[in-house]
Amino acid sequence: MALHIAPQAETAPGATPARLRPASGVGFRALSGVAAASVVVLVVLPLLALLAQAVLPNLFGAPPSLAPSAVGLKSLLSDPYMLSSGVNSLLLSAATAILATALGISIAYLVVLTDLPGRRIVWGLVWLILISPSFLLAQGWELLLAPGGLTHGLLGGVLTRVLLSPVGVMLVLSLKLFPFSAIAVASGLEGLGQDVVHAARMNGARPFAVWRRILLPLLTPAIVSGALIVFAEVLSDFGVAATLAQTANFPLTTFAIYSALEQFPVNFPEAAATSLVLVGAVVLAQWGQRAIVGRRAFTTRWGGNRTLSPVSLGRKRPYLLAAVLLLLTVAFVVPAATTVAASVMPGGAAGLVTSGHPTLANYAAALRIPYGADSFGTSLIYAVSAATIGVLVGLLVTLAWRRGRGWLTGILQSFLTTAIAVPGIVLGAGYIFLWDQPVLKYVGLLLYGTPAALLLAYVAGGLPYSVRVAAGGIEQIPTSVITAARVSGGSLLTIVRRIILPMTRSTWVRIWLMLFAGVVFELPVSQLLYPPGEPTLAVSILHQFHNTEFGTGAALTVMSTAAVAVLSLLLLWLAQGRTRGAKGRAGAPVREATGLARPQIRGVKGEEA
Amino acid sequence: MIGGAAAVVALVAGTLSAGAGVAHASQPQVLVVYSAQGYDQAEATAFQKATGIKVELSDMSTGPLLAKVAAEKQNPQWDVIWFDGNGAMSSMNRQGMLLQGWTPNDIGNYNPLGLSLLPPNHGFFPTGVTAAGALVYNTKLVSANNAPRTWQDLLKPEFRNAVGMNNPAISGPTYPLVAGMFQLMGVTRGMNYFEALKRNGLKIFPTNGNTLQALLNGTIKIAMFQDSAEINAKLSGDPVNVIYPTAGVTMLPSDIAINAKAPDMSAAKRFVDFVLSGPRGQKVMQDISAAGSDSLFQPVTKVINPLYVRKGVKWNVVSPVWAGTNEASWTQWFTDNIVR
Numbered sequence: 001m002a003l004h005i006a007p008q009a010e011t012a013p014g015a016t017p018a019r020l021r022p023a024s025g026v027g028f029r030a031l032s033g034v035a036a037a038s039v040v041v042l043v044v045l046p047l048l049a050l051l052a053q054a055v056l057p058n059l060f061g062a063p064p065s066l067a068p069s070a071v072g073l074k075s076l077l078s079d080p081y082m083l084s085s086g087v088n089s090l091l092l093s094a095a096t097a098i099l100a101t102a103l104g105i106s107i108a109y110l111v112v113l114t115d116l117p118g119r120r121i122v123w124g125l126v127w128l129i130l131i132s133p134s135f136l137l138a139q140g141w142e143l144l145l146a147p148g149g150l151t152h153g154l155l156g157g158v159l160t161r162v163l164l165s166p167v168g169v170m171l172v173l174s175l176k177l178f179p180f181s182a183i184a185v186a187s188g189l190e191g192l193g194q195d196v197v198h199a200a201r202m203n204g205a206r207p208f209a210v211w212r213r214i215l216l217p218l219l220t221p222a223i224v225s226g227a228l229i230v231f232a233e234v235l236s237d238f239g240v241a242a243t244l245a246q247t248a249n250f251p252l253t254t255f256a257i258y259s260a261l262e263q264f265p266v267n268f269p270e271a272a273a274t275s276l277v278l279v280g281a282v283v284l285a286q287w288g289q290r291a292i293v294g295r296r297a298f299t300t301r302w303g304g305n306r307t308l309s310p311v312s313l314g315r316k317r318p319y320l321l322a323a324v325l326l327l328l329t330v331a332f333v334v335p336a337a338t339t340v341a342a343s344v345m346p347g348g349a350a351g352l353v354t355s356g357h358p359t360l361a362n363y364a365a366a367l368r369i370p371y372g373a374d375s376f377g378t379s380l381i382y383a384v385s386a387a388t389i390g391v392l393v394g395l396l397v398t399l400a401w402r403r404g405r406g407w408l409t410g411i412l413q414s415f416l417t418t419a420i421a422v423p424g425i426v427l428g429a430g431y432i433f434l435w436d437q438p439v440l441k442y443v444g445l446l447l448y449g450t451p452a453a454l455l456l457a458y459v460a461g462g463l464p465y466s467v468r469v470a471a472g473g474i475e476q477i478p479t480s481v482i483t484a485a486r487v488s489g490g491s492l493l494t495i496v497r498r499i500i501l502p503m504t505r506s507t508w509v510r511i512w513l514m515l516f517a518g519v520v521f522e523l524p525v526s527q528l529l530y531p532p533g534e535p536t537l538a539v540s541i542l543h544q545f546h547n548t549e550f551g552t553g554a555a556l557t558v559m560s561t562a563a564v565a566v567l568s569l570l571l572l573w574l575a576q577g578r579t580r581g582a583k584g585r586a587g588a589p590v591r592e593a594t595g596l597a598r599p600q601i602r603g604v605k606g607e608e609a
Numbered sequence: 610m611i612g613g614a615a616a617v618v619a620l621v622a623g624t625l626s627a628g629a630g631v632a633h634a635s636q637p638q639v640l641v642v643y644s645a646q647g648y649d650q651a652e653a654t655a656f657q658k659a660t661g662i663k664v665e666l667s668d669m670s671t672g673p674l675l676a677k678v679a680a681e682k683q684n685p686q687w688d689v690i691w692f693d694g695n696g697a698m699s700s701m702n703r704q705g706m707l708l709q710g711w712t713p714n715d716i717g718n719y720n721p722l723g724l725s726l727l728p729p730n731h732g733f734f735p736t737g738v739t740a741a742g743a744l745v746y747n748t749k750l751v752s753a754n755n756a757p758r759t760w761q762d763l764l765k766p767e768f769r770n771a772v773g774m775n776n777p778a779i780s781g782p783t784y785p786l787v788a789g790m791f792q793l794m795g796v797t798r799g800m801n802y803f804e805a806l807k808r809n810g811l812k813i814f815p816t817n818g819n820t821l822q823a824l825l826n827g828t829i830k831i832a833m834f835q836d837s838a839e840i841n842a843k844l845s846g847d848p849v850n851v852i853y854p855t856a857g858v859t860m861l862p863s864d865i866a867i868n869a870k871a872p873d874m875s876a877a878k879r880f881v882d883f884v885l886s887g888p889r890g891q892k893v894m895q896d897i898s899a900a901g902s903d904s905l906f907q908p909v910t911k912v913i914n915p916l917y918v919r920k921g922v923k924w925n926v927v928s929p930v931w932a933g934t935n936e937a938s939w940t941q942w943f944t945d946n947i948v949r
Binding site for chain 1: 642650654664665670671672677679680681682684696697700701704779813815838899903936945948
């Protein structure tokens, strides 16, 4: 039976794959309206404000004009550099999405379903990679890969040459981005539990068959969702595009966009036209996602799956552990240690290599300088606010879109994912165009230059992740559960409060943390939008690096990263602790390892028939 | 649905902007400064203390600063801008974005170097200069006697695989260095020079920090990048020495300018006055504990002395228009022919 589970599994356990009829009623219509309005205001309008300039170059000119022109598009199509950047970006994103997804699936499987030793630590490190500021990792990589850097010293020039190439760029990005995939897949696996694997094994399935016929098919939405995030992340990445990729002479689209925006006169039409390449790529990728995932249901949170005994890795255990530790060391420990070392070295502008005894002077300086510690406080407030609003708006949008499959929803969904794929400076510039309109002054809504504009932009930047990850979580709830609740007269609010929230709480904790960490260290949007006089953390750190005070900058980075890490891990741990206490499910080793709980709801179970 | 949208906008925006709006209303004079200078914060604090005018400073890299100013074109929020490199400043000046024809009280403070950089229409004001690229060598690896004195010395066999610089496509002050060489030597000979350097094993790093690190850990023995960062390393105790090649180094001016449509014009003028004024404004720019390497500029006024005396420096001034028009193609040439 087990071996035949796959073809039906997508629908069978959840009983009816019934797409609920588009809900009617005032409540749902209001919900849809508010959700659509939020997405339009937060994401669509600011993006359009910039993208439209590809064909309307003087839309926000002084004086403004609607005269169309194809100059931006022409320069895009006629410039071989632009074209090759576009092709490079697409290939790199696709390749990185594949590699990062493979890494993500492997790690998630090992941590969630197996008896790998030290799963808790492994999972903690995966989270640390996710929440660490990208400049912390990028800096370590630069040091490693520089001519004469560590890799050169250890393995000679050959490896350096291999790594300073498109392949190296892909490896670095995969190591940085695989947590997105790992976390998405872990969610799916938790819903699944080990039972299916045990059942299949008992029925004689070889591990390969278990993967091919059960795990992969059931995890498809999570896998594709994670892959799409990685794909879009690579498209929008600027840090690696501006450093490693440039050194490897591998021009990427984001670099072309920044170049168009950071010269004077600034070429907005060209930046907009180039951004359209990224938008096109993401829209195509989303079509691909729909083609793969289709309209099948992926209910996996049926009531009976237990997670009593992990899948045994047998003799492969030590080797797999070694492989995982090696991966995490290369991806996190080495680059992080580099920055820590730079932060405790005295004086010298280059930090790391200056001789002398370790000192805490840089930390004292980081606390003393204006806007050092303050900027961290500022960013923490923004991060908590933006993550909380982002989770709430994300919940709203996910609920509204759960059933609405109209054309408007389709367009809005595309825009949301597009927001991940365009670099931060594009979203930031869009926010200036939108919220610096002179007319807004008369209605008291000239938000540009106030904390509100930056906060809204942070929420907008996080919303695509929020909706994407949340949708994955909510998809796993059997529709029959909700149907039952509705038949029993449960209102929308009750269903959300009593069923959807409890069943997806761990998902929301994760989303909150992702948004929180993303905002604390955010740079490009902050640079453009922070209210003058109130710099955020990344702005402050960059200022130190700009002043060649690398030690102080490193100290600030280490302190803030450590604080965010402690906070995040504590929160994950608390979320898990509460669940265990409440449900008395202390026997779930996996939940302990991942700190991610899957609360059961009372009274709704046993659907596996 | 549109009603819903409006409601959300009003709710979110109204709640959030209320606080900020009130703050603005209660301050009669607020000066908004966009700057990419290390000493901007110290200067803003000193000005606020001296005049009581609140300064709202946006500190960022030059690139985002330019994008921000351009995106605000319809409704500019800034009063004063301050950054390195006079290419963008000249361009804004030509477009009429900057206040022209106004003369600061202390314009008499300018030394000959300062006067030479002042545009006739007073569209912007120089506040200091650095060299886009001087030579710096590791004193543990190269003796003073063997240290290079000229650009050509870098081609010597003894410096094979020992010279490094930043990538002009990544590091801000490195394009002016390349353009300056092209002006000094002529474009073709300048290109030949970089190709010869490459044949001699020139190494390219992303930015100052990486190049300096390579210099100190012995990957390279000699480097060329912005001299304020080189001097900062020397003053911080790193084993390095700075050399100004006899043919000259490319000058990188720092300029300050007032918005032609400054929301607070009088405060903007007072700020520029303050920056150029006697020991107060000028001295603040030299607070190295606050500003790091940017404090190590060569003064353009008579009222302060440099923190570090540049011995035997010959300045080459590059035409900003000429350098600006060729920036894209020369950076690409450098990427294609030298970085690879």
